[in-house]
């Protein structure tokens with residue numbers, strides 16, 4: 001069966017003055033997929049996401065989101081996507097319930113703050129202000145807010161940066177849960193273990209070009225088939241396994 005394309009990017013170019021940050025990239029994201037944009041600092045990942053999110057002007061190229069052309073109907077795209085706000089975007093004097101109600105009002109969507117907070121292990125923080133949350137709680141809350149307008153696609157830009165191993169694993173489960181509810185997820189991350197666990201497919205971006213795109217498994221198999229060998233034999237466990245074994249899987253900040 002033909003999979004539905006939720007995002008289609010064709011020959012996307014973004015110039016900042018004389019500097020070309022995105023050099024004619026093309027990719028597709030299918031419905032229900034977790035799609036990763038991976039690449040070194042400055043590769044052009046955030047620029048690409050922000051253009052698709054209608055937050056940044058492109059220089060050229062064509063983008064379609066759920067059938068809506070970005071140039072012709074950006075308003076329709078805004079309605080069906082969920083974008084993680086930078087933390088500075090939260091009103092400092094409102095508590096989490098009030099913030100969710102505020103967003104619900106802005107989106108003109110009925111929303112049940114208690115249910116949403118429960119789904120993200122934040123029910124105990126309902127009356128807390130955003131600035132009083134731990135790093136993991138802030139990330140969970142910001143992902144929760146992307147769902148308020150019941151989007152078809154959410155965009156997560158480095159959602160687990162700075163989190164401890166327990167909080168990262170918890171967020172992976174939450175992201176998988178969001179996808180299981182039918183939402184398409186586009187994510188950027190610098191953690192390759194995270195991409196390997198979460199992403200159905202990923203594009204590797206380098207200096208504004210896509211240099212590889214496939215499932216993590218296929219990308220690894222291709223490297224191995226080319227004769228790649230790790231310099232050090234792989235052990236049965238790594239230091240993160242030791243950490244989780246010793247400190248447990250429970251979230252520390254809930």
Ligand SMILES: Nc1ncnc2c1ncn2[C@@H]1O[C@H](COP(=O)(O)OP(=O)(O)OP(=O)(O)O)[C@@H](O)[C@H]1O
Nearest residue numbers: 016017019021039040041042043044045046047048
């Ligand atoms: N507003 C801007 N004006 C000029 N140059 C910019 C602007 N925004 C981004 N750039 C440049 O464009 C390039 C791509 O930046 P972008 O933030 O998209 O990269 P990224 O892949 O998301 O990087 P990171 O992993 O560090 O977040 C970088 O060289 C950056 O310095």
